[in-house]
Amino acid sequence: xxxxxxxxxxxxxxxxxxxxxxxxxxxxxxxxxxxxxxxxxxxxxxxxxxxxxxxxxxxxxxxxxxxxxxxxxxxxxxxxxxxxxxxxxxxxxxxxxxxxxxxxxxxxxxxxxxxxxxxxxxxxxxxxxxxxxxxxxxxxxxxxxxxxxxxxxxxxxxxxxxxxxxxxxxxxxxxxxxxxxxxxxxxxxxxxxxxxxxxxxxxxxxxxxxxxxxxxxxxxxxxxxxxxxxxxxxxxxxxxxxxxxxxxxxxxxxxxxxxxxxxxxxxxxxxxxxxxxxxxxxxxxxxxxxxxxxx
Numbered sequence: 422x423x424x425x426x427x428x429x430x431x432x433x434x435x436x437x438x439x440x441x442x443x444x445x446x447x448x449x450x451x452x453x454x455x456x457x458x459x460x461x462x463x464x465x466x467x468x469x470x471x472x473x474x475x476x477x478x479x480x481x482x483x484x485x486x487x488x489x490x491x492x493x494x495x496x497x498x499x500x501x502x503x504x505x506x507x508x509x510x511x512x513x514x515x516x517x518x519x520x521x522x523x524x525x526x527x528x529x530x531x532x533x534x535x536x537x538x539x540x541x542x543x544x545x546x547x548x549x550x551x552x553x554x555x556x557x558x559x560x561x562x563x564x565x566x567x568x569x570x571x572x573x574x575x576x577x578x579x580x581x582x583x584x585x586x587x588x589x590x591x592x593x594x595x596x597x598x599x600x601x602x603x604x605x606x607x608x609x610x611x612x613x614x615x616x617x618x619x620x621x622x623x624x625x626x627x628x629x630x631x632x633x634x635x636x637x638x639x640x641x642x643x644x645x646x647x648x649x650x651x652x653x654x655x656x657x658x659x660x661x662x663x664x665x666x667x668x669x670x671x672x673x674x675x676x677x678x679x680x681x682x683x684x685x686x687x688x689x690x691x692x693x694x695x696x697x698x699x700x701x702x703x704x705x706x707x708x709x710x711x712x713x714x715x716x
Contacts, residue, residue: 434485435464435516436495437703442509444470444477451503452481459489459498467715471708478706480715485515514703520597522547522697523590525604526554532602532623533559535690536697537566545694547701550594553587555606575606584612591615600697601655603689610657618663618707620655621700623693625685627651627669632660637681647671648681650689652696654707663707665696665714 442448449468456463462484469478490498496513504511526533533552539545552563555575563570571590575583591599598619601608613620626636627649640648649669656662670688672681699705699714706713 433464433516435482436485436488436492437480437482437514437516438499438511439514439703439706440477440479440481440509440511441706441708442477442507442511444472444475445507448477448479448507451507452479455499455503456481456483461488469713469715471713474708476708478708478713478715480704480706516546516702519546519548520701521595522549522701523594523596523599524549524552524602525599525606526552526559526602527605528556528558529603529686530559530562531686532690532693533562535694536600536602537563537568539694541566545697545701547697551590551596553590555583555604580609584609588612588615598700600693602693607659608655613655613657616655618654621652621665621693621696622655622660622662623689623696624651624653624660625689627667628653628660628664637685638678641676641678641681644674645672648685648688650685650692652692654712656710661710663710663712665699665705665712666692668692 438452440452453463463481464484465480465482467480470476471478485492488495492515499511499513503509524533524536536545540547540549549568551569551571552559553571553573555573557572560570560572573583573586598621599616601620601622603623608620624636626632626640627647628651631639637648647669649667651664652666653660653664654662668688668691670684672684676684704715706715
């Protein structure tokens with residue numbers, strides 16, 4: 422018997438088309454026709470119709486090496502042949518080069534460990550050129566993974582200058598998006614405006630319940646039977662940005678606050694890593710203050 426050949430889809434060069442337009446007949450057929458006409462090997466397709474808005478959303482990914490159009494020709498040709506006819510707002514992405522992700526942390530290590538471990542294992546297709554913290558306690562962990570650690574302390578008096586230093590660091594490292602791995606500082610509106618829908622936060626509750634600080638304590642006082650975690654894009658309103666991923670865990674009346682924290686932290690790190698992967702794979706489409714997640 423001959424040797425079997427397996428295709429590594431993570432290493433394959435892919436084009437990813439994200440579409441939104443008024444819902445109408447023939448969209449899927451015309452997108453498929455376009456890709457077929459130029460020898461596109463379709464790898465993933467998902468679509469959604471929001472009947473209330475009357476809008477159609479679609480994500481299509483295909484193999485780039487066998488595609489007969491050059492990379493820089495695709496967007497213009499698609500607009501001419503398909504996009505204009507259906508009044509599409511579309512974006513064309515590629516899975517290379519890898520997006521550059523900065524991680525912001527404070528003292529808690531569970532989300533950081535999980536992200537760095539998954540990255541080291543090849544589960545997150547990103548580059549991590551920098552980790553930023555307002556404390557020094559996680560420095561050795563980060564540097565053990567060979568990633569530069571930047572300590573930028575923040576007080577009420579130094580917040581503006583500290584954020585200016587952070588933004589300069591983001592620019593110098595050509596950061597595409599930021600992940601807040603339990604970073605216990607509020608970002609200013611100015612910082613957020615530099616990364617619209619490109620800052621992912623993990624909040625340790627099932628939003629919109631228990632917004633703000635100490636949600637596990639609030640959940641304990643309320644006597645909840647489930648706790649959860651929410652990954653969302655950061656907006657100027659606290660813990661109110663478009664939700665990317667959520668998960669819950671069941672708890673019992675005898676669980677203490679510290680036990681809720683331990684149970685919840687296991688949920689947090691899984692939810693955050695899923696959200697990062699969705700974002701990197703271009704599977705998240707923010708629509709106003711909601712999201713469409715393509716699978």
